[in-house]
Amino acid sequence: MRKGFTIWRRELGSGFLSPVAYVIMALFLAVSGWVFLQLAAGNSGTDESLISLLVRVIVFLWLPVLATVVTMRTFAEEKQRETIETLLTAPVTEAEVVLGKYAGALSFLLLATLPALGGFFLLVRVSPGLARAGVDWGALGGGLLFLLLMAATCASVGILMSLFARNQVVAAMSCFSAILVPLIVGQALGATASAPAWVADAVSAEVHLKAFCRGLIDSRAVVFYVSVTVFLLFLSVRVLEVRRWK
């Protein structure tokens, strides 16, 4: 796996070399910060906690775009520039390539999300009421775990889409829809009574978000996200093995 580590380092490094990443990060930090503040200000009287609000903003607003921007390059760019040929003729296995690129994309995603969490601590710091009540660490831990699971899943979706696409624009569009559509469907499932409750419990990110952000860690949800991720990564390795690029 040492070669996988080499690929991981190159992926993470190249993420920070591209100016696009910084622009997107700054833009969305501003937008998500502002949305979070607006939601927090209009939040008095409802039962939704600040942590839940913050994770909601990050997961529904920030993650689909960021995951798209970060993962669209992974394979589509290599194919566009034909460097995939040098990569796959080096003595590395397909699994090492996929996992290295996945790890690079995921760590970049997590690093880029960190500043958004800062908004929460800033709010706690400046608001005397919140400071007195203290931070609910269990809820914060649950929220962060949910964020990690979502980032891991989104990154694996992006990797697979990037493998299918020949250019980055196609990769970006398919990745963005492949992340957004399940999120919206989950939202709808949670909001309506048309589907049985167990369906929403099983697959709706909205339902999971609420539970995790109360500190309620549902092992079924953890298994769900982990297995989706593992399955998509497995599929990616297989797709790469078939390698018949046009």
Next chain:
Amino acid sequence: MISVSNLTKRFGRTTAADNLCFEVARGEVVGFLGPNGAGKTTTMRMLACYLPPTGGRVTIAGLDVLRDSIEVRQRIGYLPENAPLYEDMRVSEYLEYRGRLKGLQGSLLRARTDEVVVQCDLNDVYSTVIGRLSKGFRQRVGLADALLHDPAVLILDEPTIGLDPNQIRRTRNLIRGLARRYTVLLSSHILHEVESMCERVLIMNRGRIVASDTTENLVALVKGHAVTVAEISAPQEELVKRIQSLPGVMRVYAEAEHGWTRLRVESRKGRDLRTDLFHLASLNGWGLRELREERRNLEDVFISVTGSETQAPEDGP
């Protein structure tokens, strides 16, 4: 070192490589020629473990490209067409990354990097971002990458394409210098280049190997007549008449140029007209400023074996 038997590759209905068989011995430099779309790139990609063959077998240093793919790749240095590189990396970073991918590390990585940088003359651009490099330098960075892990076999797909004459000469010298240490298979369009670098030539057309031999043997194979070129200061009509009366002359082309007559004389195979032309000129007191036998070269071989129908399906993926 390289052994290919019955290698076939199909893309849907097109057959890019059709039942190829050839061997390349250790230390040999073999040129791979063929018109565009002949299947050279596809064949090289199969040798480099990038494309799986549809049928047949390829072994490199006794290892099968499908079963022992990683082992084979460890022994191959492959330079794809147009030398694709990561534009956002510096040459130093790129070579370090590639070295690590190929399993080098620590002092060995440093030693190998230093060596290929000297070999490929990359000292001046060592810390330049690859995106800013000229085509010639990129090609050399690609070559440095191929040499990095000191492979036994080098597979170079058009290593001199798109370079200017100086760069071509440098690359050619570099490859010639590698010939003693490595087994090299290189493809090219430029025939005289292959002639000067390779001991043996494989010519491919429409997915098949149509000729495989040493350059001299191939040239000897081409049938045809001897051609003598001369420039003599004599009245054109008289000169042509006199030459036509020489034994063995088949056809004379003449062209007047400022009092000189440029001649191209075709004669029977094996009939050397040079002495006769010299005597003809000296006996009549005519000036003689050029006299040579036109040599057959690889170009004639290429044209005769690939025929006029050089249109084949598009280059495979």
